[in-house]
Amino acid sequence: MMSQSGEFFRNLLKFLFLPGTLQKQKLKLAVFRLDELGDFCLFLPYAASLRRVFPEAHLTLIGNAAWMELARSMLDFDAYVPVRTREFMFDWNCRTALLKSLQQEHFSCTLNPRISRYLFLDDLMQLACRAPKNISFAYAPQQAYHWKIGLLQKLLNHLPHFQLVQHTKVHELENLHSFWQTAVPGGAVSTDYRRPVPLVRERPYVLLAPEAGKAFRSWPLENFLFVGHRIAGQTGLECILCGTTPGECGNLTDLRGRTTLTKLASLIAGARLVIGNDSGPVHMAAVLGIPSIALVGGGGYGRFFPYPAHLSPGVVAPLTIHGELCGKGNCNWQCRRNPEPEELRHCVATIDREQVLASALTLLNR
Numbered sequence: 001m002m003s004q005s006g007e008f009f010r011n012l013l014k015f016l017f018l019p020g021t022l023q024k025q026k027l028k029l030a031v032f033r034l035d036e037l038g039d040f041c042l043f044l045p046y047a048a049s050l051r052r053v054f055p056e057a058h059l060t061l062i063g064n065a066a067w068m069e070l071a072r073s074m075l076d077f078d079a080y081v082p083v084r085t086r087e088f089m090f091d092w093n094c095r096t097a098l099l100k101s102l103q104q105e106h107f108s109c110t111l112n113p114r115i116s117r118y119l120f121l122d123d124l125m126q127l128a129c130r131a132p133k134n135i136s137f138a139y140a141p142q143q144a145y146h147w148k149i150g151l152l153q154k155l156l157n158h159l160p161h162f163q164l165v166q167h168t169k170v171h172e173l174e175n176l177h178s179f180w181q182t183a184v185p186g187g188a189v190s191t192d193y194r195r196p197v198p199l200v201r202e203r204p205y206v207l208l209a210p211e212a213g214k215a216f217r218s219w220p221l222e223n224f225l226f227v228g229h230r231i232a233g234q235t236g237l238e239c240i241l242c243g244t245t246p247g248e249c250g251n252l253t254d255l256r257g258r259t260t261l262t263k264l265a266s267l268i269a270g271a272r273l274v275i276g277n278d279s280g281p282v283h284m285a286a287v288l289g290i291p292s293i294a295l296v297g298g299g300g301y302g303r304f305f306p307y308p309a310h311l312s313p314g315v316v317a318p319l320t321i322h323g324e325l326c327g328k329g330n331c332n333w334q335c336r337r338n339p340e341p342e343e344l345r346h347c348v349a350t351i352d353r354e355q356v357l358a359s360a361l362t363l364l365n366r
Contacts, residue, residue: 004120007095008152011127015159027057028105030129031077032112032122034085036213037067037261037280038304041287042172043113044074045312046180049190051076060105062125067280070261074193085121099128112136113179115167119152131161135183137175138164170302173311191314195288196262198270205238206231206360207267207285208252209276211245215342216333218277219295221248223353227275228252230357235364242267242281273363275356277348278304282318291363293356294318297347298325299333319359323350 031047033040040063050059058078063071065082072080081102087094102125110131112122117136126134139153157164165182167175180187210224228239229250241249242264243256259267265284268274274285274292278300285292286307296305307317325347326336335345 004089004095004124007099008120008124008127011099011124015127015130015161027054027109028060028107029054029057030060030062030102030105030107030110030131032110032126033061033063033114034083034118034122034125035064035114035116037064037070038278038283039114039172040064040067040071041280041283042304043176044193044287045189045191045315046113046176047075047077048193049180049184049187052190052192053184053187060107062102067261070265073196073262073265076192076194083125089120099125102128103130105129107131109133109135111183113176113183115172115175119149119156123156133163134159134161135163135165135179137167137179140167171308172303174308189312191312193287196265196269199263199266200270201238203236203238204272205240205253205270206364207271207274207276207281208239208241209243209274209279209281210241211243212277212279214333216339216345217297217299217348218344219348219351220344223351223356224275225250225252226353227357227360231360231364234361237272237364240267240271273360275360286315286318287312289314289316291316291366292318293359293363294320295348295351295356296320296322297333297345298322298327298331298335299345299347301325301347319363321351321356321359323347323352 033043060079060081061071061077062081062083065084068080068082088098107129108131110126110129112126114122115137117123138157165179169175169178208224208228210221212218231237232239238253240253241256242259246254246257268281268285268290269288271290274281274290276282278294278296282292282294294305301322305318306320311317337346339345
């Protein structure tokens with residue numbers, strides 16, 4: 001069995017000395033998006049534009065299996081390759097089979113619009129495709145977490161057949177726009193993605209999404225319950241909790257643990273308002289045009305929230321509320337207060353629930 005690094009170097013050598021050949025019959029385009037649900041939602045208007053720009057091309061999305069079912073329901077691609085990223089990283093048989101299948105596709109071009117590239121995941125897959133044209137973000141020096149990794153990143157920044165995009169902006173959406181101007185010159189972003197059918201319930205409802213990828217950036221559940229009960233009492237609206245793990249819900253409707261990703265999309269599409277952490281549901285609400293409130297700390301402040309002034313068509317920027325920031329934000333959760341790894345960060349814990357309630361009522365009254 002070959003290690004991750006061995007597999008990487010083998011595919012790197014193949015890429016350097018045995019480049020693929022351009023298919024004359026039909027453009028075959030592969031798009032990599034191996035990160036989380038929120039990242040996919042930010043990318044959705046750009047992905048949807050590919051069919052309009054390349055109507056005759058064969059489009060393949062190579063993405064995270066966690067949200068691939070949703071991607072199938074919303075995009076018009078020809079092929080979808082779901083990747084269980086952890087399994088790919090640590091299961092040699094899985095990794096070898098997928099890399100071989102990608103090589104056999106003979107893609108004309110690959111696109112990797114992920115800023116935080118990873119050598120042994122999307123970089124490895126992109127090399128395995130051996131396409132004659134590849135577009136990705138350039139590695140920045142601060143992305144190297146070890147000097148050996150830094151050397152490899154510098155090498156990848158000088159590969160033939162690669163066109164690199166510099167990420168000079170802070171916000172993810174601004175960097176995506178720069179990437180798209182390079183990858184698809186003149187290609188406008190699109191709202192041509194298929195929208196989920198809004199869920200119809202007996203009463204209009206507000207959707208509460210209290211979960212986040214990490215516990216240290218999740219606003220406490222009791223605060224969500226406080227806001228939900230107050231909204232229900234003052235407006236008569238139903239307040240619904242969504243997520244993966246059932247728990248305390250008070251008198252609110254609890255759909256946690258009973259919501260697939262496609263059902264979550266329908267819930268969001270039918271909501272009057274979505275309130276959530278720095279996580280996928282709020283980004284999904286934004287691209288579906290649903291008003292939302294994002295409760296964020298300093299970790300990704302400026303990179304993911306607040307949204308920039310210039311947005312893709314149809315996107316409604318979430319209202320961003322944060323607690324006491326240690327600095328300007330975008331600290332990648334490297335807190336100067338030195339908390340325990342999973343300890344709730346101060347910038348999230350200090351979000352004022354009365355401010356969240358007042359903001360929610362204001363949005364609902366518009």
